[in-house]
Amino acid sequence: MRIARVLHTSCPAPLIALERDGCLYDVAELDRFFDTPFSPDRVPGAADFHTRVVALACAGLDVLDEHLRAGERPTEARLWPSDLLWLPPCDKDRSLYVQVDLPASSSEPRYRIGNARGLVGHEAPVPFPAREDSPDVEISIAAVLGEELRHASAEEAEAAILGYALLLGWVARDEERVHGAARARDFAATLGPVLVTKEEAGAVEALRVRARAGGDWTDLPAPRAKDLAMAEAIAFVSGHVTLAPGDVIAGPHLGACGARLAYGAVMEVSADRIGKLGARPMRGPEPPSFRRR
Structure with missing residues (x-):
């Protein structure tokens, strides 16, 4: 479905x-x-x-x-x-959003708990920090859970997956260099367009994923056998954080879109059997001073 x-x-x-x-x-x-x-x-x-x-x-x-x-x-x-x-195909007020990655220099995954309230849906504009001049995106396939998991095996994690969706994790690279990873990412992530049940999605590790940012489509690298599978990523996180039904777990990044992002240009990513997710990054408004005047 x-x-x-x-x-x-x-x-x-x-x-x-x-x-x-x-x-x-x-x-x-x-x-x-x-x-x-x-x-x-x-x-x-x-x-x-x-x-x-x-x-x-x-x-x-x-x-x-x-x-x-x-x-x-x-x-x-x-x-x-x-x-x-x-x-976004989740109830973001009742969801935990976790991003998992497998650094090239490490055999053990890393995870970051993101801002679930910052999840937005297909075709929604994405306001970046006002002074950001290097907008970027990290493309993933995310799973939505249907069961609670704690210290789960990969087989238990696989059984707990309700379905999959595409995820665009937006990154403010200038912010990242100055203020770190969390502040550079917590303003927004795009999830959708739909939640595809795992029976219809099939093996997500074998999906062909493509992306473009106002230009031609670019094929993203296919996962290698030694890369982290979605069930393994979820099982790893469950060893540190109790996961609940409705939580969103984004798997390792699939690659870049092959072009520098420009404000106002439509960013699209497409995956077989999952759908096509679109968004338009925008420069956000200048924030007011956080200090009292």
Whole structure:
């Protein structure tokens, strides 16, 4: 399945949507149309992403997806791109965001706990620090967990993965040189466009990933056999931090886009079976003085 989280002009609360053949369908309307046990008239909380997708392990969504695959696509459930805002496919107020990497000089991974509230969705603008002249990006595939993990094995971590999404980890290189890694990254990361369940995504280590920043597409290096697999990365983190359902774990960086980022240019990354994620880095506003006048 391909599960999206969007904000629609007709509703003040985020909606769950299913994507099929490039089109989005409102899950609540599908439940109502097909009269499922999760219809909003029966289970009001079923429209909450964390409840339905994470806590209830996508309960009933497979049935709706089968209807869509069979060509049963009610018009009243269709969501039009002009009427919606893409959100990251997680509940960022209830998620931990962890970035894992495998430095070339070390056999042991490193991890950094990022700012989950800084996660933004597909096509959202990304405001960098106002004085940043060297915007950059680190491209990863991220996993969203469906179970709690503590001191997990790689096999247990694999079983706990709910699905995958692309992640653009934005980096202010000037800030990094002066103030360190955390401040250079905590302002934003882009996650999406959808959460692809692991059954549909297949082996993410074998995915072809491409990127571009206002120019031609560049193939990112394929992971090597000795590189850190996603399940191994998650298992390593769980040995230090208790992970909970809904947490977002980004795997090792896949490479660079092959071009220098420019403010205002569209940054895109594409992966087989995962989708195409886009964002537009912008120079942010000058912050006010943090001292009292």
